[in-house]
Amino acid sequence: MALTIASREVDGVTVLDLSGRITLGEGSVQLRDAIRELIGKGQKNILLNLGDVNYIDSSGLGELVSAFTTAKNQAAEVKLLNLTKKVHDLLQLTKLYTVFDIKDDEASAIASFK
Amino acid sequence: MESVSEVEAAADKLAGEAGLDEDARFHVAMAVREAAVNAVLHGNEYDPTKQMTATFENTGASLVFTISDQGKGLDPATLPDPLAPENLMRGTGRGIFLIRSFMDEVHFRQLHPGTELTLVKHLAPAAEKA
Numbered sequence A: 001m002a003l004t005i006a007s008r009e010v011d012g013v014t015v016l017d018l019s020g021r022i023t024l025g026e027g028s029v030q031l032r033d034a035i036r037e038l039i040g041k042g043q044k045n046i047l048l049n050l051g052d053v054n055y056i057d058s059s060g061l062g063e064l065v066s067a068f069t070t071a072k073n074q075a076a077e078v079k080l081l082n083l084t085k086k087v088h089d090l091l092q093l094t095k096l097y098t099v100f101d102i103k104d105d106e107a108s109a110i111a112s113f114k
Numbered sequence B: 001m002e003s004v005s006e007v008e009a010a011a012d013k014l015a016g017e018a019g020l021d022e023d024a025r026f027h028v029a030m031a032v033r034e035a036a037v038n039a040v041l042h043g044n045e046y047d048p049t050k051q052m053t054a055t056f057e058n059t060g061a062s063l064v065f066t067i068s069d070q071g072k073g074l075d076p077a078t079l080p081d082p083l084a085p086e087n088l089m090r091g092t093g094r095g096i097f098l099i100r101s102f103m104d105e106v107h108f109r110q111l112h113p114g115t116e117l118t119l120v121k122h123l124a125p126a127a128e129k130a
Helices: A028-040 A058-073 A085-093 A106-111 B002-017 B022-043 B095-102
Strands: A004-010 A013-022 A045-056 A077-081 B053-058 B062-068 B105-110 B115-122
Touching: A004 A028, A013 A028, A013 A058, A013 A106, A028 A045, A028 A058, A045 A058, A045 A085, A045 A106, A058 A077, A058 B022, A058 B095, A077 A106, A085 B095, B002 B022, B002 B053, B002 B062, B022 B062, B022 B095, B022 B115, B095 B105
Parallel strands: A013 A045, A045 A077
Antiparallel strands: A004 A013, B053 B062, B062 B115, B105 B115
């Protein structure tokens, strides 16, 4: 299943609800474009809801890292919400769990940007 | 990338038929997908005149996947460690690491031209599966 991205605003935070796979050719470019567009518009607070993402490959992991660094370079922040077990395990295996700010509750995630 | 998805789906099917549990099946399919992506992207560099070849076998004791490309060749010794602090924030370089993490054996063989990767997942004896 390809990646679908729905965007919504909550208290100054743009929440991207992602659903599907983030892999080479199936979502990594969509994610990159969505992040760049938001940062280009000056959005500083971005929360990626990965609750419906059950597959990320090495390219997708790279895209998450790129999103994080692109945001940081523009004084913006990207945080992750609602990791599935598979994605959680992948981030632990690759030590990226220590890099990202990861939340499991949307309300506290939104509050953490303030 | 259609060929990559086909290879992934075939690996997933073989792993399922071999009785691997959901996690192991996921890992096998992902490792094979990563190997196929490497072959098409880094090996053949999307050159449509070059072929990626994949063969799968259930030996009874193991699942054996062989994926080869016709690229410039890959020396695994030169691959940076993606877990090293200086590499952690790189956008690439995790594919082979994931393959090694998910499979029981990974072998590289240089072709002329290209690289052949053999990925092996050992199957538990029937008595252990029960």
